[in-house]
């Protein structure tokens with residue numbers, strides 16, 4: 001276990017203020033609301049680096065180990081930074097039956113990444129998610145908030161290129 | 171304005187302008203599936219046209235929850251014309267406004283085409299809807315979920331008023347017991363009994379919890395209810411609070427459903443404004459509030475003791491039962507945990523009586539069940555049917571059978587805890603006990619149809635991958651055992667397995683089932699054991715390594731159209747125009763693109 005020494009020098013102070021304000025606004029037992037606080041922190045910082053976890057621990061008077069235990073338990077929380085575009089491949093059963101695994105494999109191959117790891121160029125993080133409730137359009141891929149339905153393996157190249165292109169234009 | 175009597179509720183209901191008072195009402199689906207096809211933009215554009223022409227007094231465009239036929243979305247129902255439009259796109263907005271709304275002509279290209287190639291104008295005449303019967307989904311798709319008036323006009327909150335003003339808590343529990351309602355979250359435990367147990371424990375604080383974790387990766391019923399009819403859930407939880415003596419409720423909802431929270435939060439606020447939630451509900455001395463707790467992506471948190479741990483801010487690891495939550499649950503206090511679909515049946519039961527509810531269904535399974543029908547079936551969407559309906563009716567009458575008339579070999583029911591049901595059992599009536607008798611289970615409502623091309627070993631591997639990933643790790647058989655099972659399945663599908671692996675899978679499977687602490691581990695091997703039982707030969711093809719792993723072309727069917735070669739992402743198909751094509755099997759990544767592209771079905775699946 002690492003020593004629990006909080007170092008906020010690298011963290012954006014205004015985001016920390018926002019997090020403080022959120023924690024202050026909570027009613028009732030605050031420790032019990034750790035998961036909500038972590039959701040808010042991840043919204044603000046994009047992911048939950050070690051020092052953000054410790055910051056939350058201090059604020060809620062919990063041990064760092066306790067907070068880290070919760071962060072690592074739930075798949076929604078990321079300790080590592082994520083790419084500019086999060087590509088989620090729905091791995092719900094309906095999508096799987098319609099070949100989502102092949103789509104995922106192709107995306108991982110083309111971005112040269114593993115699941116939940118950021119691609120080297122910082123553009124993509126690829127995740128598999130469970131049923132998003134759009135089984136009628138299986139298989140589904142979402143890129144940030146944009147939904148692609150009935151995705152075919154040979155369409156993947158085009159979708160990725162589009163985001164690579166958008167990125168270069170900026 | 172606070173509502174404090176059934177009379178004032180009635181006056182309110184009467185004052186709501188009903189759909190029939192408009193010249194035209196359009197129910198436009200903004201359920202998850204339709205939203206994914208830009209239905210929100212379509213609705214916005216249509217509303218802009220209505221505004222522009224000052225037609226809001228006569229044209230009533232409503233953004234509603236799931237209209238159930240998700241596979242044909244975005245969907246619109248138009249009343250009183252009784253016209254249903256499917257697969258509506260942005261480019262259709264002008265025509266819908268000018269041709270339909272202004273000129274009153276039906277746009278035939280937006281009508282549904284049946285399997286027999288007939289155009290069908292109204293949803294009422296579509297097989298998908300004919301055998302459905304709605305109790306749980308009674309308001310979903312009919313009302314604007316963001317407008318409490320519409321819910322009240324459908325007798326909303328009347329059951330709550332009747333309970334608080336005219337019945338004792340015991341009488342409410344008695345009605346729920348007599349209705350025969352059983353839990354829709356998978357276990358099938360009698361709801362009235364659960365409430366009675368929780369009511370019987372003396373405590374200064376008690377809790378009502380709604381399980382909206384919806385963990386089955388092939389299901390979206392609960393989400394559709396929360397998004398399409400949030401007031402029903404609020405009303406039902408408040409009735410439960412009154413019945414068991416709780417003043418606080420929580421909805422535990424999975425993080426991925428964060429967008430479902432918007433209509434839910436609006437509904438909670440509206441209910442409070444009207445004195446239907448919060449302090450002194452209906453002017454009585456009963457107070458009840460509802461809070462929201464977010465999950466964070468852990469399947470095991472659907473299990474009630476893990477859910478409670480998670481709500482308390484901990485890792486969601488299950489606890490031993492007993493004690494049951496009804497004795498010692500959230501914060502150590504008596505707690506009743508019920509599923510979303512279970513809850514929303516309650517107001518209908520109070521309004522219409524226990525006998526009415528018990529008149530639907532079978533001997534020991536009353537009422538209806540909602541399924542999320544998907545996979546290799548023509549009609550995809552939400553299906554609510556009376557208990558006792560057969561699988562065959564769901565797959566072939568409602569579902570329309572296979573889209574290309576291939577053979578359907580099985581359905582998977584019950585998600586990662588469930589198993590497959592094969593053709594020979596399709597006439598089994600769907601109820602808790604008949605399904606258990608054939609070695610399957612009701613589960614929470616995921617129903618996935620699989621055709622002759624589906625690889626059952628891959629399907630089983632898919633579920634095991636899911637459960638081994640989701641195991642909380644508290645007990646060894648589940649944590650290590652499911653990993654081992656998954657590894658064996660991987661070995662098999664990589665053609666590196668051996669016949670003895672089949673025995674290992676079975677032994678491991680039974681061991682995990684018998685020694686795991688919670689329902690996750692106890693049921694995790696089911697998808698493997700059940701596919702092994704019915705599709706042994708598919709396992710053997712892998713174990714004896716006789717299975718082909720790449721796609722191939724059946725020479726005599728190939729017409730040399732080159733379509734397959736053009737779609738192959740790894741360019742491993744060669745052949746000249748009008749000559750037989752061939753696949754380089756060593757390079758094929760088995761993506762299936764060629765299979766979908768071939769006009770003559772010349773491509774063989776592995």
Ligand SMILES: Cc1cc2nc3c(=O)[nH]c(=O)nc-3n(C[C@H](O)[C@H](O)[C@H](O)COP(=O)(O)O)c2cc1C
Pocket residue numbers: 352353354355356357358359361381382383384385386469470471472473474475507508509510512513614688689690
């Ligand atoms: C691994 C596991 C996952 C579960 N997931 C859910 C779920 O997502 N939703 C649900 O309502 N019940 C789920 N349950 C069942 C709950 O433990 C509990 O029985 C249910 O919420 C009780 O409500 P009901 O009686 O209304 O069905 C799950 C059980 C297990 C063992």
Ligand code: SF4
Pocket residue numbers: 470487488640641642643644645646648649686687688689690691692
């Ligand atoms: S059976 Fe699995 S999920 Fe359940 S408590 Fe044990 S390890 Fe955790």
Ligand code: SF4
Pocket residue numbers: 720721737738739740741742743753757758759760761762763764765
């Ligand atoms: S399955 Fe995919 S990779 Fe294999 S031949 Fe067909 S298109 Fe090419």
Ligand code: SF4
Pocket residue numbers: 723727728729730731732733734735751767768769770771772773
């Ligand atoms: S698509 Fe079918 S018919 Fe056309 S070349 Fe390929 S295998 Fe032959």
Ligand code: FES
Pocket residue numbers: 199200201202203204205235236237238239240241243244245551552
């Ligand atoms: S989401 Fe529109 S029909 Fe289901």
